[in-house]
Amino acid sequence: MKPRVGVVTFPGSLDDRDALRAVAVMGGQPVPVWHGDAGIADADAIILPGGFSYGDYLRTGAIARFAPVMTAVREFAEAGGPVLGICNGFQVLCEAGMLPGALIRNRSLSFVCRWVHMRAEGDGGEVLEVPIKHGQGQFVASPDDLAAIEEQGTVAFRYCAPDGSLDERFNPNGSAHGIAGLRNRAGNVLGLMPHPEHAVDPDLGPTGGHHVFQWLLTAAGQRVPA
């Protein structure tokens, strides 16, 4: 049986349909989940997609974390369920306290949409080409939090040069330590600013997103009852 991957649609979610499509492309069963629902429809994994939830007129993700469905998402994560937050979803996870740190305006102060390279940390160092598109993607955290993140090795992805070397010139938004993506300590919650769901179809560009979806579907698959 294919693992069921729930994609939450908040008011103002934009890449929710793209995430659902990517789940199908990657061999999962996509399941739409509505922000106002109390449950997550028996999903084996959850994606909080990109977009501008509630217009992000306050702080990005600051309102979405109060959506009714988030209670169930939090319980699911606490029970070890895999949760992937993409772009706005990453911002929601930080606001919800499910990941440390915060995302603030890009150092350039401009929205930026381009293909970048990121290196999968502690995972053979695979270099993945993925698109970013955000105005508030600069990851920041307190010095203590940053130290803890590095010590625990929970950085999932760092922006890098095409050859995988770390180089501040290839950091598109000024993120601390070049952090593009981050896991929680247990490893089942992953947030990242780049958009893996836009990097799974070879007809549209590079396929650096496969790596992320393979992780999610593998983790989800382990929860599917035999």
Next chain:
Amino acid sequence: MTAEAPLHRRLALTDPEFDLIAEKLGREANHSELAMFAAMWSEHCSYKSSKVHLRTLPTRGPRVLVGPGQDAGAVDLGDGVACVFKMESHSHPSAVEPVQGAATGVGGIIRDVLSMGARPAALLDPLRFGPLDDPRNRYLFSGVVSGIGLYGNCIGVPTVGGEVKFAPCYGPNPTVNVMCIGFAPVDGLLSGRRGSAGDELLLLGAFTGRDGIGGVSVLASRALEADGHESRPSVQIGDPFAEKLLVEACLELAARGLLQGIQDLGGAGLTCAVSETAARLGLGVELDLGRVPLREPRMEPLEILTSESQERMLAVVRPEDVEAAIEVCARWGIAAGPIGSLRSGGEMVVTSEDEVVARVPARALADEGPVYRRPMERPGWLDQVRDDDPVRRPLPASLEDAFYKVLGSANAAGKRWVYEQYDSIVQGQTVFGPGADAAVIRIEGTVKAVAVSADGNGRYAHLDPYLGGAHSVAEAARNVASVGALPLAITNCLNFGNPERPEVMWAFAETVRGIAEACVALGTPVTGGNVSFYNESGGSAIYPTPVVGMIGLLEDYRLLVRPGFASPGLTIYLLGRTLPELGGSEFAEVVLGTVSGTPPSLDLESEARLHAFLRECSLRDLLASSHDLSDGGLAVGLAECAIAGGVGFTATIPSDGLGPHVALFSESASRAVVTGRAGRESELEALAAEHGVPMTRLGLTGGSQLEFTGHFAVPLADALVEYEGTIPRLMSAALVSG
């Protein structure tokens, strides 16, 4: 204008128009009625100066599903899918308040496409500004770009193309056009002809406030005055989040069959949406202003009637469906409620607190505005400027310097600084985004795709408006053909000065004539568009600026041809003929310092042959790359292919008896640079001969130089820096000097 001027003049109605209103009503109009007429009979809404000319455009074709006169046009892509598209200007609001002016322009064009029942799928933004050495022009440019991003990024419609050009005439009058395309099932198109007496009118979306009152009559239908900032209350404020919800709610209403019709509230607000809906159906309407949810208390009836508050739609719903429709909207967090109903007879009756505040025939507002055949006169200065042919001027610099100057001019240079601020990939169907000849958007679940391009050349139209109009169609079609698509149809935005000046009106008529002839020759009918007059201030108008948005069909997007040189060792060909044509060229302006001469000639038959050939090449997969030639001619075209592919070239430029700078920078039409698939060159050459397309071998791709054999060679890396660095360099000056 003094405070004692009569009301109608303060509303920008002329004395004869005031008399005509009295004649239609059989009495003098009251204040509210006058405001309604002022809005609906404004140039912006009524096309009163342009109508007689626009009627000459070809509008029919086998693929046209919806032609001009609706919120947006539509063409049939086959397999039951329609492409809905429309272009509009939002120049005047953007000149007054660039961020919100541009943002609400995006919001408006998205609602136009939504009005046809289509999901908005892509945006393009053709923009014009004054030169970037002026801080005010930088402020307007960066404001407009961030406004487009603010709205487009937040609503989840990718911005995939457009163009940005600079000339001094656009300094006081920046030109902001926005184009949207969307897709709908052919049998799900809402073309606005359904609805009968008794149907309810539901107002969906935002509450109505005092923003944007007089937008169409005060801002869009008059020349901008020096005190333009005082018009700021006439600019609306955009809320892309509200519109995102509105889009989803309307599409769900359409999918569930709960809509008879739907129209957006844009220029002239409720007055326009309600009167046009009724007039189109040949019906009347009862409208109760007390049921319109308001943002602020004590709004006057005429304010409610003409407010241009954004993010609102008017739906026509059968009485038995009202409850279900309101439920759908509630799920999306959208306010919705009936504000009136259709009735027989043709009167629009507006009540407020049980009092009738307006009673006018809907058609008088929507269809029976004045039509002017304004005087036209060819400007006296034109001959002298046209006689000054830049070809006769000596080259004041080395060829290499000239090359860098043209490649690094703000017009020719890369626009990455702009389009990286736009989300170009959301919705996941962007096969080919900004920075290429045409953007390519896939139709979900199929191998079909739409290629779309927006083009216009004000310099050409300034020197010859007929040719300017025709070239804008030809270039847009060439762009679409370059990726391998079949050009299908156009929308357009015609940006001009004050139509009450005979030379502006002459240029307008000539431009329309050029567009019409090119559209007939290339088989691309006009499905709609927009006219923006009064783009002038202090007596100085913009260049006549026709912008054409072209839709093309790719039967299989996997066969699309990209502009960049893909690999070393490929044979490079020039398609078409180079003539001594530097009039109105980028080279003439930036190297010779003159905007003069006559624009390149245009043989529409050669143009059509080129397009057919390019498409055939794509279907047979004969090309490794393809790029049309326009601004900067062959020199810039070759450089762009090298930059896009990251592969250099060695090319011998055929002289054809031309001076080398003429051969390099002539902007002769109907040309393209292609590379053939390795090993299939003879097949390619034979096909070109068959199609009657002149073809010249230029050389080979490869290496890290751009080598113009016998003239000069420059490193690809340097060309790249010049090409991509120009706009950031000019804009970072803004950060330093304020």
